[in-house]
Amino acid sequence: MSQVFTSTVIPTTAEQLWAVVRDFNGLPDWHPVVASSCIEGDARADQIGCIRAFNLQDGGFIREKLLALSDYDYSCSYSILESPMGVENYIASFKLIPITDGNRCYAEWTAEFDCAEEAEAELIDTIGNKVFQAGFDALKERFKE
Amino acid sequence: MVALFCSTVIRAPIDVVWPLLRDFNAHERWHPAVDRSDLEAGRQGDQVGSIRSFYLTSNEHLREQLLGLSDKDHQLRYTIVESDIPLSNYVAEISLKSISDVDQTLWCWRSRFDTPPGQEQALKKLVAENVYAAGFDAIRAHVEPLANRPSSSGILEPDQTPCIEPGPTAWQRKPAPFTINPFTVFKSASNSTGELEGYAVMMDKYGAADVLRRVPIKAPPPEPGQVRLRQTAIGLNFIDIYCRRGYFDLLSLPAVPGMEAAGVVESVGPGSTQFESGQRVAYACMPMGAYTSVRTMDTALMVPLPDHIDDITAAAGLLKGVSALYLMQQVHRVKSGETVLVYAPAGGVGRLLCQWARHIGATVIGVTSSKEKRRIAKAAGAQHVILPGKKSLPEQVNVLTDGRGVDVVYDAVGRDSFDDSLRALAIGGHLVSYGQASGDIGSKDISPLAEKSVTLSRPNFVHYTDTPDKMAALSGQLFDAIKQGVLTIETDQRYALSQVADAHRALENRETTGSSVLIPD
Numbered sequence: 302m303s304q305v306f307t308s309t310v311i312p313t314t315a316e317q318l319w320a321v322v323r324d325f326n327g328l329p330d331w332h333p334v335v336a337s338s339c340i341e342g343d344a345r346a347d348q349i350g351c352i353r354a355f356n357l358q359d360g361g362f363i364r365e366k367l368l369a370l371s372d373y374d375y376s377c378s379y380s381i382l383e384s385p386m387g388v389e390n391y392i393a394s395f396k397l398i399p400i401t402d403g404n405r406c407y408a409e410w411t412a413e414f415d416c417a418e419e420a421e422a423e424l425i426d427t428i429g430n431k432v433f434q435a436g437f438d439a440l441k442e443r444f445k446e
Numbered sequence: 447m448v449a450l451f452c453s454t455v456i457r458a459p460i461d462v463v464w465p466l467l468r469d470f471n472a473h474e475r476w477h478p479a480v481d482r483s484d485l486e487a488g489r490q491g492d493q494v495g496s497i498r499s500f501y502l503t504s505n506e507h508l509r510e511q512l513l514g515l516s517d518k519d520h521q522l523r524y525t526i527v528e529s530d531i532p533l534s535n536y537v538a539e540i541s542l543k544s545i546s547d548v549d550q551t552l553w554c555w556r557s558r559f560d561t562p563p564g565q566e567q568a569l570k571k572l573v574a575e576n577v578y579a580a581g582f583d584a585i586r587a588h589v590e591p592l593a594n595r596p597s598s599s600g601i602l603e604p605d606q607t608p609c610i611e612p613g614p615t616a617w618q619r620k621p622a623p624f625t626i627n628p629f630t631v632f633k634s635a636s637n638s639t640g641e642l643e644g645y646a647v648m649m650d651k652y653g654a655a656d657v658l659r660r661v662p663i664k665a666p667p668p669e670p671g672q673v674r675l676r677q678t679a680i681g682l683n684f685i686d687i688y689c690r691r692g693y694f695d696l697l698s699l700p701a702v703p704g705m706e707a708a709g710v711v712e713s714v715g716p717g718s719t720q721f722e723s724g725q726r727v728a729y730a731c732m733p734m735g736a737y738t739s740v741r742t743m744d745t746a747l748m749v750p751l752p753d754h755i756d757d758i759t760a761a762a763g764l765l766k767g768v769s770a771l772y773l774m775q776q777v778h779r780v781k782s783g784e785t786v787l788v789y790a791p792a793g794g795v796g797r798l799l800c801q802w803a804r805h806i807g808a809t810v811i812g813v814t815s816s817k818e819k820r821r822i823a824k825a826a827g828a829q830h831v832i833l834p835g836k837k838s839l840p841e842q843v844n845v846l847t848d849g850r851g852v853d854v855v856y857d858a859v860g861r862d863s864f865d866d867s868l869r870a871l872a873i874g875g876h877l878v879s880y881g882q883a884s885g886d887i888g889s890k891d892i893s894p895l896a897e898k899s900v901t902l903s904r905p906n907f908v909h910y911t912d913t914p915d916k917m918a919a920l921s922g923q924l925f926d927a928i929k930q931g932v933l934t935i936e937t938d939q940r941y942a943l944s945q946v947a948d949a950h951r952a953l954e955n956r957e958t959t960g961s962s963v964l965i966p967d
Binding site: 306307308309310398399400401402403405407409434437 | 451452453454455543544545546547548550552554579582
């Protein structure tokens with residue numbers, strides 16, 4: 302089992318940031334590598350079990366399933382159903398924690414997955430930096446003063 | 447049920463922060479509200495189930511039990527087993543998260559508890575501010591590099607005393623070496639009539655610190671028996687605040703306050719041979735008027751500075767040092783074996799009183815308001831330091847002196863302390879009331895003094911320093927004591943002279959330790 306842990310501080314409140322990132326179908330709105338997204342079937346984006354199908358800027362196609370969503374904890378978890386990355390048993394979590402002594406919040410994006418041993422290092426780098434940290438950087442830019 | 451959540455960012459890696467927090471008994475070393483703490487039954491600080499029994503600096507006793515500890519999650523949980531503070535069903539959790547992209551740490555501190563009806567908000571505030579936020583600041587002060595900490599104001603560099611002591615000298619850290627801006631000395635210019643231009647801080651009415659304002663001034667050429675100074679450092683004293691408030695009638699408005707400064711002789715009056723241009727001097731005396739960059743004064747008031755006394759030390763220490771010496775040698779001659787009670791032992795005069803009394807061989811008890819100031823007082827030589835608590839000051843003195851009381855009290859607090867000071871004295875004791883920081887003492891019935899045959903003194907600086915001979919003797923003794931290391935002048939706060947209002951506010955709000963100096967900018 303491989304793990305990725307990425308975290309940062311975003312210059313806005315957890316409440317305001319959550320309003321942007323809780324939308325399971327909202328990746329194209331804030332994540333630079335995602336080009337378009339849709340929710341399969343008749344489901345809503347905050348319905349547990351719904352599936353988002355999205356295209357990356359480089360043409361890659363990914364399907365992910367919403368496993369958990371908590372407005373109380375500012376957190377969500379999802380799994381990958383289909384992707385070109387070569388991962389199995391991939392489960393990721395996204396979580397915000399308020400920082401009470403300033404107008405900012407903590408954001409954490411983590412993943413666990415299985416993969417071929419020789420691909421692990423590159424996958425950890427890709428997921429941690431090009432996906433998670435790139436998303437954080439875009440959010441930091443979006444909320445900077 | 448009250449739910450509380452506080453969090454902050456500590457600008458240090460999680461591997462630096464966590465070891466400090468995971469030891470359940472370490473809070474006595476870092477938390478400013480915790481006085482002393484012990485683990486019961488010989489258990490360890492990382493042993494789940496262990497109970498820490500501790501006293502707050504405000505004397506309340508608590509027992510707390512470690513419910514869980516996880517190095518994997520950087521998390522610990524604990525509950526209050528017994529408490530003098532009315533918190534029940536209290537369960538708290540400390541958890542750390544690494545902020546991976548900057549290698550810093552998120553610290554969350556949350557709890558749930560019940561309180562007596564009506565006390566929910568007050569106790570929530572108490573826990574949030576005095577326990578959690580104070581803890582955040584203490585750890586921050588310990589682990590964050592100084593350069594990373596945001597500076598709170600435009601003052602030059604106050605000494606930020608960390609609340610934790612990894613080694614015996616860490617909290618005695620001195621401010622960074624300070625060099626006087628050479629431009630200061632050359633900024634003032636002489637005009638065609640021989641007047642020297644500069645600026646002063648003046649007040650035209652009594653009141654709060656904002657009555658102080660900067661105005662251009664001209665120092666006249668010195669007459670016979672006078673010198674003209676370019677001042678390099680000015681001492682801030684509590685008497686300046688008494689004068690600003692109008693409590694002392696020492697100024698006729700509009701006027702420039704200030705009693706003490708150091709500088710360089712710019713020119714001397716005709717026929718004067720005692721001083722020469724370029725000589726370093728200081729003064730601590732009436733008339734007021736030291737808050738200025740240039741000044742013309744009588745030579746009789748000048749104290750020549752030896753090479754080993756720098757300008758800042760002289761400006762910060764002359765008045766306070768001379769005061770400490772006449773208070774302990776002339777008003778009451780402190781002797782070896784006596785017990786001395788000193789109020790404000792972390793303050794300018796108080797610290798020197800502690801140092802001198804300890805040097806003489808007296809037992810020193812300090813009275814102060816915070817754990818930080820207590821540490822400063824102990825470094826200055828106080829063997830015991832009393833903080834506000836459940837027991838009154840006389841009761842605490844009773845415990846420390848086996849019921850005897852102290853031989854002498856040096857009390858600059860005044861109104862709020864006078865009665866306690868009398869009660870703390872031994873039979874035949876001496877109350878030296880030399881200040882009134884808390885307010886005018888007012889009228890007092892002297893009959894109770896007979897209960898212990900008490901002597902009461904109200905010394906006035908002027909009467910001990912009003913001739914050049916008196917001043918020369920005291921200042922000479924002071925400079926020797928500094929040279930020998932018996933007395934040390936700590937200039938913990940430095941302000942630009944034009945920012946003197948900030949300096950007054952800090953001193954009034956009891957935010958300062960040691961001495962404050964003003965630098966003409």
